[in-house]
Amino acid sequence: MEAYLAVVVGAVFAGGFYLVMRRNLLRFVFGLILLSSGVNLLVFTVGRVSRGAPPIIPEGASAPVGEVANALPQALILTAIVIGFGLTVFAMVLLLRLYERLGTLRTDELQAHLASPRPVPGLPDEEAPA
Amino acid sequence: MSALLVAPVVWPLATAALLVLLQGRLTTQRTLSTASAAAQLALAAILLAQVATQGILVVQFGGWDAPFGISFVADHLAAVMVLVNGIMGTAVAVYALRDIDADRERLGYHPMFHVLLAGVNGAFLTGDLFNLYVWFELLLIASFVLLTLGNRREQLEGGIKYVAANLVASMLLLTGIGLLYGATGTLNMADLALKLPLVPVGLATTLAMLFLVAFGIKAAIFPLFFWLPASYHTPPVAISALFGGMLTKVGVYALLRGFTLLFVADVALTHGLLAWIAGFTMVVGVLGAAAQTEFRKILSFHIVSQIGYMVMGLAFFTPLGLGGAVFYMVHNIFAKANLFLIAGIARWYGGSFELKKLGGLYRHRPLLAVLFVIAAFSLAGFPPLSGFWAKLVVIRAGFEVQAWPLVAVSLFVGLLTLYSMTKIWLAAFWSPVPEGVTLRAGPAPALLYAPVVALALLTLAMGFASAPFFVLAERIGAELSDPTGYVHAVLGEAAAATFVARGVAP
Numbered sequence: 001m002e003a004y005l006a007v008v009v010g011a012v013f014a015g016g017f018y019l020v021m022r023r024n025l026l027r028f029v030f031g032l033i034l035l036s037s038g039v040n041l042l043v044f045t046v047g048r049v050s051r052g053a054p055p056i057i058p059e060g061a062s063a064p065v066g067e068v069a070n071a072l073p074q075a076l077i078l079t080a081i082v083i084g085f086g087l088t089v090f091a092m093v094l095l096l097r098l099y100e101r102l103g104t105l106r107t108d109e110l111q112a113h114l115a116s117p118r119p120v121p122g123l124p125d126e127e128a129p130a
Numbered sequence: 131m132s133a134l135l136v137a138p139v140v141w142p143l144a145t146a147a148l149l150v151l152l153q154g155r156l157t158t159q160r161t162l163s164t165a166s167a168a169a170q171l172a173l174a175a176i177l178l179a180q181v182a183t184q185g186i187l188v189v190q191f192g193g194w195d196a197p198f199g200i201s202f203v204a205d206h207l208a209a210v211m212v213l214v215n216g217i218m219g220t221a222v223a224v225y226a227l228r229d230i231d232a233d234r235e236r237l238g239y240h241p242m243f244h245v246l247l248a249g250v251n252g253a254f255l256t257g258d259l260f261n262l263y264v265w266f267e268l269l270l271i272a273s274f275v276l277l278t279l280g281n282r283r284e285q286l287e288g289g290i291k292y293v294a295a296n297l298v299a300s301m302l303l304l305t306g307i308g309l310l311y312g313a314t315g316t317l318n319m320a321d322l323a324l325k326l327p328l329v330p331v332g333l334a335t336t337l338a339m340l341f342l343v344a345f346g347i348k349a350a351i352f353p354l355f356f357w358l359p360a361s362y363h364t365p366p367v368a369i370s371a372l373f374g375g376m377l378t379k380v381g382v383y384a385l386l387r388g389f390t391l392l393f394v395a396d397v398a399l400t401h402g403l404l405a406w407i408a409g410f411t412m413v414v415g416v417l418g419a420a421a422q423t424e425f426r427k428i429l430s431f432h433i434v435s436q437i438g439y440m441v442m443g444l445a446f447f448t449p450l451g452l453g454g455a456v457f458y459m460v461h462n463i464f465a466k467a468n469l470f471l472i473a474g475i476a477r478w479y480g481g482s483f484e485l486k487k488l489g490g491l492y493r494h495r496p497l498l499a500v501l502f503v504i505a506a507f508s509l510a511g512f513p514p515l516s517g518f519w520a521k522l523v524v525i526r527a528g529f530e531v532q533a534w535p536l537v538a539v540s541l542f543v544g545l546l547t548l549y550s551m552t553k554i555w556l557a558a559f560w561s562p563v564p565e566g567v568t569l570r571a572g573p574a575p576a577l578l579y580a581p582v583v584a585l586a587l588l589t590l591a592m593g594f595a596s597a598p599f600f601v602l603a604e605r606i607g608a609e610l611s612d613p614t615g616y617v618h619a620v621l622g623e624a625a626a627a628t629f630v631a632r633g634v635a636p
Contacts, residue, residue: 036301043307073311076260090293
């Protein structure tokens, strides 16, 4: 089971890195989302996968009896999902603002804009002295 | 005791929560924010005093002993870094009273500032690798908001690069943590130190490289630093100073911790690579700075260059080198942040960060010129300022291990740093006021000057009364190069004996 999952993780990573290296920033963020799913799957896989053995301590005992599933990766993934969600949402809002401001999300066009910035009416480009 | 160890994290988080509730009441927020930062500084000082008298302090959360629960560990390095963070937090909080505009305050500057401080402290204190990741993310999200708050064009352009680089680094860090957990079955750093020697050397080194890249992006080492000079000059000066001083050093701290406690299986390879990286980081950063003509951009490139010196100390991997790296880091945080703050005051008078549009500040404001000289020449390593001693220790460590090429490079980079600082001095302070520019009649607000003077005094203290700082750096160097004490404090007597028996400790 772990071997199959390892292949899946590899495929998801490959897709994620492909998207991250694209010129369009929106694809970059999609790539990050894919990567973070890949990482979560990876953490799940390295915890070793088993079936039908819930980590429940029987009544009267102080430790689980026999082999049980590893519950820790799921706790880690849950944390990572929440963090990944927050970061992705922030990145999306940042992209939206950038698009509103400059009208493009292609890195080469952004670079050209950086070389010769054109002012946007009504919005200050730099800080005014305090 | 345990409360003291948790306080540097809980205190700013509680403050942030309270500040959110007070949203809109600017005066109350400002008072609370500054007072809380000062209180945090006091707590950090007590923590360091406790660590200095009682040795390494440990807290296990939730009644689960290590390695099962999450531990917080305060050794000398962590305690010193928390104290430095407290000093920087207070200095920047005071400076921000006049530097951050009301718009940004309404958008939530104050809570985010304290979330950032909490994240940084958490990263310093945690003894658990996954927990380190969580603190990194917490400080990242706060830094994202602070960097882009205000929505200026250049902030968005710099912000997207900062966000992109750091999110990729976070993915790599989590991948590394996942694989490390798979290989050892533990996430507690002391327990990892115990179990990593059982992992095949090749696998351990591969994992080390993954962490090197992840921490390296956050620390802005060569060739992963491009995001730093693209973004650090864009937010208001107070935020730039905190970022330039503290944030990259959290990455350096992670490198120091990771490559002394965990990844020491193949020192010749990993630390040999670190030595190359250190050399290139120093040179590329300082050459980049030489090409810049904007006050804050010059400083941003110098952050990169100076990271090289710290990595150099780590690469030597001797007690002297490690202690030197920490001494350098602390000196650099004060001097670098101070230069950013001084750039802000220079703009208050001259109206610009462009060196071409600045001039005549020496005649106009001699005190500002003196403050600049202290910070700038300390950065360049002039005796007897703090930077001189910092460089001296790192270079002496280089002599000990006979790393002549790296020592030569670091001396050469010191000269180029002096060139950059002289460039700023000549353009902004010494040369006549450019035509069409009138310097604002002063004096600038005392709240802008106060933190600058305080940091300059610290720089002078580290230079003229360096003995206590050296003693501390020596102890940190000894602790880092022999982590038996760390393992003993977290896991107890038996584990420490196993650790020594496995032959990891020198």
